[in-house]
Structures are given as C-alpha cells and as structure tokens.
Amino acid sequence: MTTTKHPILVVDDESEILFSLRGLLRQEFELHTAESGVEAINIMRRNAIHVLMTDQRMPQMTGVELLQQAREICPEAVRIVFTGYADLKAVIDAINQGRIYRYLTKPWEPDELVAALRQGCDEYDRVTQRRHLLLDLRDYLNRCRKLSGDDVLQFTGNDLLERIEYVLAADVGRGGLGES
C-alpha cells in the first residue's frame, strides 16, 4: 500500500455522482471534486493532480473540451473520461487522437472504476519515473559531453539526447508526463 495518496480530480455536473464517488474513493485517494469544467481548471491551477476523471456530458464545457484544456495546464495528469453510451462518438474521436488514457462507461462497476483509477495512478508513477530517469540521463550526457573531447562520444551523445527529447515530448500526448 502506498504511504501517500495520489491526488485525483473527479468532475461531474451532478452533485449526487460526486458525493457517491467521494464515499467510494476517499480512503484510497486524495480526492478533489468539481461540478464544472471551469471549477476543475481552477483546482488544477492550485493543486498537483495525478489523474483527472471527467464526465463527458456537461453544460458549458464538455469532458473532452476540459481534457484538452487540462493538457495545457497540467500535462502530467493522466486523463480519463467516464460517460454514457450516447456520448461515445466524441469520446472515441478524442481517444483516437491520443488525448485520453482510457474511458469508463456509466453506470460504472465500482470495483472497475477503482481499478481504472489505480491503473491511472500507476501510469502516472511509471511515466514520472521514466521522465526522471530520462532527465537524469540527459544531465549525465550533457556533463559527459563537456568533459570529453572525443568526437565519437560527442556524436553518440547528440543522437541519444535527441531521442530523449523526442520521448519526453511524446509522453505529453499520451496523457503522461511531459516537458515542464
């Protein structure tokens, strides 16, 4: 069991849903809730969020729209959408464009929902760890290049650095961690 809880944000325009999910998730996660996209964005500006789960059908801002904005504010957050079948089209498009980690249908199975959020947190951890590893490797390579006058090492180092930058950038699109 993890000692610190992952901060997650759940967004739904129905307060009953949020209340119900608070009951389910309060023990395992550090739970933030919002009843609209705007409120969610404010919360993300003030708090680090590891997993963002939103309803699709909300007045004013839809879930997919919120996730798109969230990507700018908090690119490291893993993005999940939960929705009724009627909204699947918009969600499938968003997933296909690589903007969403996964989707859950309403009504949800509580066990599955918790499992999906855990998975989201694991994904966050995994990508974070990878990012830290890559950043350390980048630092290390930069230092190596300063020390060495060797052309072959310079060349290999440049090539590696380019690949590291590429992987870091690509992770942003997947809902994982990106360049800060």
Place this chain on the structure above:
Amino acid sequence: MQVLIADDDPVSRRLLQSYLQKWGYEVSAAQNGAEAWRLFQGATFAIVITDWMMPDVDGLELIRRIRGIHRPGYVHATLLTARSQKEDLVEGMEAGADDFLTKPFDRDELRVRLRAAERLVNLEQSLAEQNRILRETQAALVQTEKLASLGQLAAGIAHEINNPIAYVTNNLVVIRRDTQAALAALDAHRRGDSAEAARLEQEADIGYFRENFARTCDKTLEGLHRVRDIVRNLRDFARLDEAEFKEADLNDAIRSTIEIVQHQIKAKSIRLESESNPLPPVLCHPGKINQVFLNLLMNAIQACTRGGVVATRTRAEPGEGIVIEVQDNGCGISPAHRSRLFEPFFTTKPVGQGTGLGLSVSFGIVRDHGGAIEVDSEVGSGSTFRVRLPLKPPTK
C-alpha cells in the same frame, strides 16, 4: 367476370345466357327474383342483369336487397324492361339500378352496355385497392414517426436513468464496504482490543461514514425515486394500455411530455417556461395527443440555439374547447416552407435528425380529434404552434 341474370321468361333468359357465355362471362341464371337473391347471397357477382317484372321478388326488389347488404366491391345492376317512360327510369334508378336495357334487347347494345358495366366495376376495384394501400401506408407512416421520435428519446432517457443507477449502485457498494469495516471495528472493541479497533476505524475512515451514512441512504432512495418517476412518466406518456378515446387532463399530458424531453432541454441549456391554466377534461386519445406535444416540443427545442427559450401555455376557450401553445425563440420558418410544413417527408433538418413526418402525423391526429394546428412564425425570432381541440371529437 361473374354475371347473375334473372328473368322469368325462359326464351329471353336463354338468349341472354348464350350471348354472355359466348362473350366470355361466367353466367348464373335464375328463373325468378327469389332464386336470384339466393344465388347472389351464395357467391360474388360483379354484374347483375335482371328483368323488372317478375312474380314475388321483382327486379326492383332484388336490386334494393342487393344495395341493402354491404359487401366489399361494387355490384353493377342493369334492369331489363319493356317500360321506357321517364317515371319508370326514375323509379328504377332510385331503387339502385345503374342502367336500363329495353326489351326486346338488341345484341350489340347489350354487348356495349355490359362492357361499360365491366369498366365501372374494374375502376371501382382498382380504386378500392388503391385506397387500401393508402390506408396501410398511412398507418405505417404514423408508426414510423412514432418509432423515430421514440428512438430520439431513448438515448436521452437512457442517460437520465443511467445516472441514478450509477450512483445508487455505487452507494450500495460503499455502504456495504463501510458497514463491514464498522462491524469489524465493533468486533475488535468487543474483544477489548481497542488498539486494533482504532486502527480499523482509521483505515476505513469511519468518521466520514458515521457523518454521511444517513445522507448516502437518502441519496440512494432519491435516485431510485428518480428512476421510478422517469419510468412512470414514460408510461404516462406512451399510455400504451389505452387504445380508446378517454377523458384526460391535458395539463398532465403536457407535464409528462415535458419530463420526457427534460434531458434535451438540459443538454441545450434551454429555459422552459410552462404556464398551465385549468383545463376541462378533454375526450381524446391521450397517447396520440402526447405524440403531438412531443413533436411540437422537440421541434421547438431543435429550432432554438443554445440557451434559447421554449414556452408552453394551455388555456380553456369557453364554448370552443382548449388551446395549447408551444412557442420558441428559435430560427423561425421561412415563408417558402410555411405551406409545406404539414407535408409528409418535408423536413429542413439534417439527414438523420428528422423524418419529415412529425408535423404531418400531428396534423392528422389533431384533425381526427376535430381540432386544428395554427402556426405563427417569423424568421429569426421564432415560431408559435397552437393546437386547438374541442372537448369532444366529432362523432363519425
């Protein structure tokens, strides 16, 4: 084609029969009116040629009897008579005869008159057939429209029901989990192991449970009530159990129909203003009237942009009946489209959003109730549809 001839004069009868058979008709011949009537009842004849003067049941009486029973398909009747005065003609036609042939008849005249009769019978048959097809098509159209609007609703209703089901299910899982944890902590207390009890309470966040248990149960019940209400509204709306005319308070009908489209209203952030004045009971087919409201409401919602306004109003018109208005501040109807509003399959909605049947079916339903639909509309500022219904449908 089957022809029945009735003549008590054997010479004339045989002559008729032989001509007709030669021309390809199927002939049944009767010696008198009574026998002809018996034959007529036992088979289907499209053409009857009968002598006027016969004992007991004469030609006029035979024709009157034929006209008196209602059978599908027209029977063409020709009176064969020596009488040729105008009064005779009037009397015969009034009894229901279509044509006359004077005795002694001319062979060619008989032939052409028979052909004319045949043409009439054929025309009548094809008309009846076309009518039948029309009626079937119309019934199918009404059904299609109903299914189409129900289909549009189904997605919205599924969403309305899904939400409460989602949190009711979730709440029950939470209650079960937390109650079990609370009981485990209680067991630890009973054993006197207060350290373990405290750990269990801490782990399961029993404080939250204690504070929110009642609320969770209340919310769960509310959710179930919501599902119950949605289902009740659907049933009220569809009135599936009612196939007949029935007295109904149309304010209730409007209310349940509004509930049905609630989801569409919310999804488009539309403001709904509903003004219902007391209405006398209206003898109507409530399920069909609901279908009309549904159509008008859906059109109004679809005509509006996000955040638009839809208003419904009901009022009694003393001495006339009742009026229901559905008004929107949407796009309005262009004058060019105005005259085609009630035309089947006429639609300005994108493919897949409208069948073009809603208003034409609504028009038919309201007309069957003896009412009318009026439209005021201005492009850019919205439309008002007004349904006027009498308290009783016209007796047919």
